[in-house]
Amino acid sequence: MTTTAAQALARPGFDANNLPYGAFVRTGQAQSRLGVRLGDHVLDLQALALDLNSDLANWFEGGNLDSLLQGTPADWDAVRAAIVEWVSTPAHAQTVEAHAIALSDVEMVMPFTPADYVDFYASEQHALNVGKIFRPQNPDLPAAWKQLPIGYHGRSGTLFVSGTPVARPNGLRRVDGNIEYGPCRFLDIEAEMGFVCGNGRMGPISLANADQHVFGAFILNDWSARDIQAFEYVPLGPFLGKSFATSISPWVVPLAALSAARISTPTRDLPLAVYLDDARTTPSGLDVQLEVLWNDEIVSRPPFRVMYYSYAQMVTHMVVNGASLRAGDVFGSGTISGDDVRQRGSFLELTWNGAEPITLANGGERKSLVDGDVIEMRATAPGPDGSIIDFGSVIGRITA
Numbered sequence: 420m421t422t423t424a425a426q427a428l429a430r431p432g433f434d435a436n437n438l439p440y441g442a443f444v445r446t447g448q449a450q451s452r453l454g455v456r457l458g459d460h461v462l463d464l465q466a467l468a469l470d471l472n473s474d475l476a477n478w479f480e481g482g483n484l485d486s487l488l489q490g491t492p493a494d495w496d497a498v499r500a501a502i503v504e505w506v507s508t509p510a511h512a513q514t515v516e517a518h519a520i521a522l523s524d525v526e527m528v529m530p531f532t533p534a535d536y537v538d539f540y541a542s543e544q545h546a547l548n549v550g551k552i553f554r555p556q557n558p559d560l561p562a563a564w565k566q567l568p569i570g571y572h573g574r575s576g577t578l579f580v581s582g583t584p585v586a587r588p589n590g591l592r593r594v595d596g597n598i599e600y601g602p603c604r605f606l607d608i609e610a611e612m613g614f615v616c617g618n619g620r621m622g623p624i625s626l627a628n629a630d631q632h633v634f635g636a637f638i639l640n641d642w643s644a645r646d647i648q649a650f651e652y653v654p655l656g657p658f659l660g661k662s663f664a665t666s667i668s669p670w671v672v673p674l675a676a677l678s679a680a681r682i683s684t685p686t687r688d689l690p691l692a693v694y695l696d697d698a699r700t701t702p703s704g705l706d707v708q709l710e711v712l713w714n715d716e717i718v719s720r721p722p723f724r725v726m727y728y729s730y731a732q733m734v735t736h737m738v739v740n741g742a743s744l745r746a747g748d749v750f751g752s753g754t755i756s757g758d759d760v761r762q763r764g765s766f767l768e769l770t771w772n773g774a775e776p777i778t779l780a781n782g783g784e785r786k787s788l789v790d791g792d793v794i795e796m797r798a799t800a801p802g803p804d805g806s807i808i809d810f811g812s813v814i815g816r817i818t819a
């Protein structure tokens with residue numbers, strides 16, 4: 420046979436340049452298994468490695484990415500190189516295809532066990548928009564914004580995989596001038612990229628070594644209850660208004676697949692502290708393009724390339740005080756908003772706090788999410804040799 424598994428199964432976006440990792444449960448089975456996506460199939464890595472007598476099989480044993488995240492970048496490279504070889508060698512095609520399962524026959528589950536979860540605020544346009552909406556009297560950007568990537572600690576236990584229903588949260592919010600407890604009246608989204616860390620150690624970590632501790636990337640929707648948030652979050656920051664649910668896409672795209680997507684971060688308006696100065700390190704901006712669909716209609720296209728701070732600066736900043744970095748730590752980039760109105764990553768901004776409703780073909784006029792609404796976020800980036808790296812999508816339906 421001269422055909423490879425990649426030739427037989429791949430399609431644009433999910434070919435041998437991408438090979439994102441995910442954890443799946445086969446219909447009728449209980450345990451999750453670790454796989455990589457090739458076209459519209461997932462390859463069962465442990466079964467495949469055992470069949471090929473590979474000594475890498477133990478990395479896949481736990482049924483998700485947890486073991487591999489404990490490894491080093493050398494381990495990550497060895498595993499990826501082996502998988503690329505398996506799908507690209509005609510002699511292995513039959514074995515690989517024997518362990519390829521159609522995505523329609525599996526349910527995707529959380530790809531790893533989240534350790535800590537932090538959310539940043541690294542889009543300048545988003546920070547400017549929210550500042551104008553919530554703090555019209557104050558200067559547009561918070562004082563520290565151009566000197567460090569501002570963030571807050573979130574709740575790792577409520578990170579959910581795509582497809583998990585999102586129940587409308589309850590909380591204290593202002594209704595006609597009174598503070599009342601009840602269901603959120605301004606439920607919103609935040610289109611972000613998320614990153615998972617591996618190869619844990621105590622901080623600090625230098626910017627030049629940041630890639631040694633970031634395994635991969637995915638799409639993240641930081642669901643936000645704007646009315647609950649508005650009442651609770653001054654001065655300590657978001658708490659219950661965001662901790663009820665954060666959804667992530669099921670496929671973790673390894674950093675190694677994103678080499679062609681690397682771009683420089685924007686020109687700096689203020690010099691950065693030495694530990695954040697990325698003028699001489701490998702560029703770690705990423706040219707990822709997102710799409711937000713509200714009940715199947717594209718309402719926004721947030722461009723990740725505009726982010727003021729990169730994932731490398733975020734991970735470096737997160738532990739510059741000496742805090743520990745653990746395998747499984749997750750950080751979100753912050754809401755991604757470009758200059759254009761239809762590049763805004765939240766409905767707070769897209770509707771300008773409800774003043775400019777959006778009319779949906781499927782659902783009429785909307786200021787915020789109503790029960791039954793479905794939000795999907797998709798993303799792609801350039802891959803090597805003109806290929807495309809597809810991140811798949813993160814979907815959530817609002818329930819009462």
Ligand SMILES: O=C(O)/C=C/C(=O)CC(=O)CC(=O)O
Pocket residue numbers: 538539540541542545546549550553609611641643657752753754
């Ligand atoms: O600027 C504010 O008052 C609030 C900002 C957010 O709610 C956004 C947040 O969670 C951080 C981000 O996603 O950029």
Ligand SMILES: [Ca+2]
Pocket residue numbers: 538539609611641751753754
């Ligand atoms: Ca956020």
Ligand SMILES: [Mg+2]
Pocket residue numbers: 538573641661665751
């Ligand atoms: Mg958050």
